[in-house]
Amino acid sequence: MLKGLTLRELKDFFSAVGEKRFRGEQVFEWIYGHMVQSFDEMANIPKYLRKKMNVYCELNTLKLLNKQESPTTGTTKYIFETNDGHKIESVVIPDPKRTTLCISTQIGCPLDCQFCATGLMGYKRNLSAGEIFDQYLLASKDYTRSPITNIVYMGMGEPLLNFQNTLKSLQIFAEEKTRGISLKKITVSTAGIAPKIVELADSGIKVKLALSLHSLFEETRSKIMPITRKYSITENLEAVRYYAKQTGTRITFEYVLLKDINDREDDFHALVRLCKSLPCKLNVIPFNSIAHMFPQGIAGELRPSSKIRLDEFVRKLREKDITVTVRYTQGDDIAAACGQLAYKLEQKSNA
The missing domain is CATH 1.10.150.530 (DNA polymerase; domain 1)
Known part of the structure; x- marks a missing residue:
């Protein structure tokens, strides 16, 4: 290949x-x-x-199996099939200032984050660097509304648990002969694999880093993100501080707002202390319920914070001069939340 x-x-x-x-x-x-x-x-x-x-030799790693486009937002979800028959997702998200492609790095995910549909698929395998790049190639050729300007490694899977292939794909994007995307326009998102954050910082590949934070309290975060039991919040915050210093980039913290779990006053004050301590911005994300996928345990109990609470939470953060973006869900009508559509198709193919 x-x-x-x-x-x-x-x-x-x-x-x-x-x-x-x-x-x-x-x-x-x-x-x-x-x-x-x-x-x-x-x-x-x-x-x-x-x-x-x-x-x-072989050249192509994926084929376009299915796509759905939201008539309201233009968000387009792609389902690609690998050469060994698995389904993965990519999503193109248009915006007045940019067009972002969200790509996957694994088939399924081993982390079992309780708010994420991909975890319900289980983990099948890592994607190759070619399969990671082919998502960009195929989406670029199909999506004709506007050129893709940004890439986020934020789809199915944990990029830093597929470190070598993630890094190889970034090295490919870094070459002058590669079309269309600058490393400055690429963000790698992680649930918090502290040693690999440090390794990425030392790799010489300078991309933006996003940490899926969701709580600054160990007990709470461990319940919704079991990986916290292996890599604590303290370890991860030390790692992202190192990353920011080594690369000169601003860290993005992702924060899915969950009713009565991470939208309390204590959570607000903890976020303020963190955001004042290093160059960063905060993406607050309304929870996209996965109840229709019938999850068990705490995943089935999660609920979004009310619109009133979300607006208040964001307003108070901004009053503290913290850069906050509210990432409203685009594509509810096409199951655009990570893993939802691929999960359905994978279930059908296994039936």
Whole structure:
């Protein structure tokens, strides 16, 4: 599989099979710059080499299986099928200032965050760097309203538990020959894998980082995000402070507001103390209920904070000069919350 190889790896590959190293650079540009979907489109590659690649190499990792577009917001959810038959999701979210693609890094997710539909799928496997990039390629070719300007690694799965493939995909996006996206426009979101946050900070790849925070109290966060039992809030906050210092970027904290769980006065004051302590911004997210998926335990008990409480919570944060964005759900009508549509299709295919 050639897609997913970095520039250096492609040069090494062609050298190893007896070709000139510059063939790797040419093929890289065709795959990631021109975003071709067949070897026959690689016009400056000799015919004999294209024929060999058709016989011995593979190029495409995904196929577009399904898409749904919201008539109200233009949000478009894509369902892609992997070569081994699994379903993954990507979502294009239009905005007056940008068009953002939310991509997946795993099939399912092992973290079992109680407010997230993807966790109900369980965990199947990591996506390859090629499968991560192909989401961008296929969505870019299909979505014609506007060019994709931003990417968030915020779909199905935990990017930092698929660290090597996540990093390889970022290295591909970092190359000048790759089309369309600057690393400055890419955000990697994590539920909090502290050692990998530090490793990403030291990798030399400078992207924005978002931490799915959701509570600053260990007991509360452990209930809704079991990964907290392995990597505490304290460890993760130390890691994101290190990341901000190493990369010179501002941290984003994601905060799904849950009734009577993380919307109390104590939560507000804890957030104020945190946001005053490092360069950051806060995304407050109204909870998109997954009750219709019949979750068990605490997941089935979660409810969104009222609109009145959310507005008050945000207003008070802004009065403290904290940068807050309310990320209202786009695409309720197309099951655009992470994992919902892929979960339904995966269940059908396993029936």
